Amino acid sequence: MDVATLVAQAREGKPRAVARLISMVEDASPRLREVMAALAPLTGNAYVIGLTGSPGVGKSTSTTALVSAYRRLGRRVGVLAVDPSSPFSGGALLGDRVRMQDHATDPGVYIRSMASRGHLGGLAWSTPQALRVLDAAGCDVVVVETVGVGQSEVEIASMADSTVVLLAPGMGDGIQAAKAGILEIGDLYVVNKADRDGAATTARELGHMLSLGEARGPGDWRPPIVKTVASRGEGVDEVVEALEKHRAWMEAGGELRLRRRRRVADEVEAIAVTALRARIGDLRGGRRLEELADRVLSGSMDPYSAADDLITSLGA
Incomplete structure (x- = not known):
């Protein structure tokens, strides 16, 4: 149907x-x-x-x-x-x-x-x-x-x-x-x-x-x-x-509208975060995430910079 x-x-x-x-x-x-x-x-x-x-x-x-x-x-x-x-x-x-x-x-x-x-x-x-x-x-x-x-x-x-x-x-x-x-x-x-x-x-x-x-x-x-x-x-x-x-x-x-707007904002955010997690999961099939992890592990990059790099690679 x-x-x-x-x-x-x-x-x-x-x-x-x-x-x-x-x-x-x-x-x-x-x-x-x-x-x-x-x-x-x-x-x-x-x-x-x-x-x-x-x-x-x-x-x-x-x-x-x-x-x-x-x-x-x-x-x-x-x-x-x-x-x-x-x-x-x-x-x-x-x-x-x-x-x-x-x-x-x-x-x-x-x-x-x-x-x-x-x-x-x-x-x-x-x-x-x-x-x-x-x-x-x-x-x-x-x-x-x-x-x-x-x-x-x-x-x-x-x-x-x-x-x-x-x-x-x-x-x-x-x-x-x-x-x-x-x-x-x-x-x-x-x-x-x-x-x-x-x-x-x-x-x-x-x-x-x-x-x-x-x-x-x-x-x-x-x-x-x-x-x-x-x-x-x-x-x-x-x-x-x-x-x-x-x-x-x-x-x-006006409290009712404020509450409903917060609810919708949370819903939109949850959907977006779920989509981003799925895309990060797709990266695990490649080498980018592993390369960043190796650099953090070796001390040549901090985890925040690695996360920024990962977000950039997602196009987010």
Whole structure:
């Protein structure tokens, strides 16, 4: 099937066409440039929500509840659930798809599991292009659920319009709140499993740590803390309300455009760096890189000069 037909069918909401386009992204298809060129005029409308947190805080359950809340508002929703890769096949373990069966037959919801394939940061390398596919396919909201992440895996903050950080009581999050990293990236903090003992303490400690963070001016966004029981849908409407307020704040001050421009800049840079690495890899088949390495090894050239020489030979 030609790319134009696939894109047209994706715009009509046909899940098979969307799936094929995302597969082309994940497989780095030779037709990927053609796909991205066709999608470019159709993007820029979806509101991207990043959902992240440590393993076991209820990310998949919260994603399911969030999708239900947006569907009640009549929004078309896409979900990119980044799963750990299988050490055998390299594919996603599909745990998130299993937990989101409530929406499997809803034509207004598209769910896709993506394998991280060893990419650090809690996301898959192809996530930005997959977001473009769902955006062009007419999704009003796209929820990106990361792999269970630690303190340093904060890539979702640069890829989402709004980032939701999930915590849960009884998982050491009170101590984690004192650490730099993932708890500095949230636009909204959610204490899930709030029916457990210690939920109020977790929320209180989190609020205290946030108050000690960077100084905010009168017009700056102050991340709210919402308590939920996602398995019962409790508090989820409050999460949606807080997200809508954040979106309105970003649109009013121009922050939304700035974030999206940074996201696109990162995407363009990643594509360019990947292309350059491929060209450097091609040089390994020749002698230039080995010659430069020999000169650095002998002390007749420093590594920075060698790198400059290599870049010149690439025509970059």
